[in-house]
Amino acid sequence: MTRDVVITGIGVVLPKTRTVEDLWAHGTAPGHGRAPTVERLSPRLHGSRIDETVLDNALPPRLARKLDVFTVYALVATQSAIADAGLDLAAIDRTRCGAFVGNCFGGWRFTERELRHLHTQGPRSVSPFQATSWFPAAPQGQITIVHGLKGFSKTYMADRMSSLVSVAAAARQIRQGQLDVAIAGGAESTNTDFVRAALEHVAAANGEPAPHDSGFAVSEGAVFLILEDAAHARARGARVYARVQAFAMRNAPCGPDQYGTDPDTLQGTMRRVLGNMKADIVLPDASGLARVDACEQAALAAVCPGVPTLRPKDRYGHAFGAEGALDVAFASLMLHRQRSLPGTAPDDSAPPFAAPDATPATIERVLINACAMGGGAGSLVLTKET
Amino acid sequence: MTSTTDRVHAVVIEAIAESISVDPATIQPDTAFEDDLGIDSTELIGIIVDIETALQVSLKGVDYAGLKTPADLVAATLARLRVAEPA
Numbered sequence: 001m002t003r004d005v006v007i008t009g010i011g012v013v014l015p016k017t018r019t020v021e022d023l024w025a026h027g028t029a030p031g032h033g034r035a036p037t038v039e040r041l042s043p044r045l046h047g048s049r050i051d052e053t054v055l056d057n058a059l060p061p062r063l064a065r066k067l068d069v070f071t072v073y074a075l076v077a078t079q080s081a082i083a084d085a086g087l088d089l090a091a092i093d094r095t096r097c098g099a100f101v102g103n104c105f106g107g108w109r110f111t112e113r114e115l116r117h118l119h120t121q122g123p124r125s126v127s128p129f130q131a132t133s134w135f136p137a138a139p140q141g142q143i144t145i146v147h148g149l150k151g152f153s154k155t156y157m158a159d160r161m162s163s164l165v166s167v168a169a170a171a172r173q174i175r176q177g178q179l180d181v182a183i184a185g186g187a188e189s190t191n192t193d194f195v196r197a198a199l200e201h202v203a204a205a206n207g208e209p210a211p212h213d214s215g216f217a218v219s220e221g222a223v224f225l226i227l228e229d230a231a232h233a234r235a236r237g238a239r240v241y242a243r244v245q246a247f248a249m250r251n252a253p254c255g256p257d258q259y260g261t262d263p264d265t266l267q268g269t270m271r272r273v274l275g276n277m278k279a280d281i282v283l284p285d286a287s288g289l290a291r292v293d294a295c296e297q298a299a300l301a302a303v304c305p306g307v308p309t310l311r312p313k314d315r316y317g318h319a320f321g322a323e324g325a326l327d328v329a330f331a332s333l334m335l336h337r338q339r340s341l342p343g344t345a346p347d348d349s350a351p352p353f354a355a356p357d358a359t360p361a362t363i364e365r366v367l368i369n370a371c372a373m374g375g376g377a378g379s380l381v382l383t384k385e386t
Numbered sequence: 387m388t389s390t391t392d393r394v395h396a397v398v399i400e401a402i403a404e405s406i407s408v409d410p411a412t413i414q415p416d417t418a419f420e421d422d423l424g425i426d427s428t429e430l431i432g433i434i435v436d437i438e439t440a441l442q443v444s445l446k447g448v449d450y451a452g453l454k455t456p457a458d459l460v461a462a463t464l465a466r467l468r469v470a471e472p473a
Binding site for chain 1: 407
């Protein structure tokens with residue numbers, strides 16, 4: 001027996017964004033006074049950053065000093081998602097609740113500081129929490145410890161697809177009856193010298209032109225969703241944002257620091273999840289890397305001609321490990337509120353994905369794409385809860 | 387107690403209190419690291435390094451698993467200080 005999987009909670013920590021209403025406000029009214037600022041971070045890189053001081057008191061200091069900021073973001077976003085879902089963890093079977101986390105880079109803020117300690121003060125000055133703070137599964141471990149979750153849990157590293165994969169994996173566990181509830185999403189910290197240098201390499205390796213022409217933009221933070229078996233959500237009277245319908249992932253190997261440029265791969269995943277249905281809105285990967293985006297546009301023109309393609313991620317830049325979950329959050333809100341986010345402004349310098357000609361009368365189905373270095377491509381479909 | 391013992395005791399209590407964010411007055415010499423304070427082995431290593439730094443002493447080679455209370459830590463530190471600076 002397979003079960004329906006629904007989204008009942010959303011939690012976000014992004015630049016100048018702590019609540020669902022902040023997220024919707026930034027999505028619907030770009031450029032307003034409190035909006036996040038996308039600025040030049042390094043020669044080929046633009047992006048937005050989190051002001052970490054606003055999270056200074058978010059966690060007990062004994063816990064916070066053991067963690068990299070990407071885990072702090074994850075714990076705060078998770079707490080928000082649980083509250084948004086009205087989920088009383090003490091009232092559910094926590095052996096059937098797990099955590100699914102997407103992440104690309106691990107904890108380089110903590111690591112850079114400790115590497116500096118190592119080289120300036122010696123090995124005894126390196127924090128003993130280095131090992132447990134850095135590794136990408138740190139948020140998964142802390143979420144399950146803090147909330148006492150005993151169900152199957154896992155961390156996924158798939159570059160920009162990471163949290164699309166984590167959400168899909170959580171949905172599969174619920175669909176197959178292994179879990180009733182999952183906390184799924186992603187976390188990323190990109191505001192470090194090491195990560196910026198790595199992303200500069202990525203931009204150059206994928207053919208980005210003169211630095212001032214590059215549309216490559218990055219963000220950071222955490223986005224988590226509460227996924228539930230639909231019957232479990234109904235039984236507790238939960239509000240439902242959207243239904244997780246289908247996910248597909250493919251890989252057409254290319255260079256390890258390259259994104260694929262063959263539209264067939266993404267066309268395959270989009271066709272697989274849509275079947276003979278039509279998407280009302282597409283949230284593309286929109287990497288900001290010109291030749292990668294040209295590939296995605298070709299795939300979209302073949303599979304979803306004329307479908308409005310929205311890039312709310314442009315308000316922040318691409319959040320890598322958190323990006324898939326962020327698109328799931330935007331899609332969930334559009335499906336629940338039956339309102340489309342605005343398209344890209346005509347003067348936007350980013351690549352010209354098809355702007356919406358008109359807002360769909362009803363939004364039944366939202367398609368989300370993501371790509372990964374090495375040739376990965378994934379597509380997820382969310383549908384309106386009926 | 388000698389003044390060295392007093393100083394080591396104060397440094398040990400301060401390092402523990404700082405590491406786990408509690409009031410130093412709540413920590414007694416026989417307070418159990420694991421059962422009373424929930425200190426795990428990784429936190430204990432951080433505390434030991436803080437003591438080393440504050441007192442300019444090396445606690446390398448001490449049987450860390452045998453350190454169960456602040457009194458154990460004070461005794462181990464004093465033993466090292468006495469070896470390093472014979473009276």
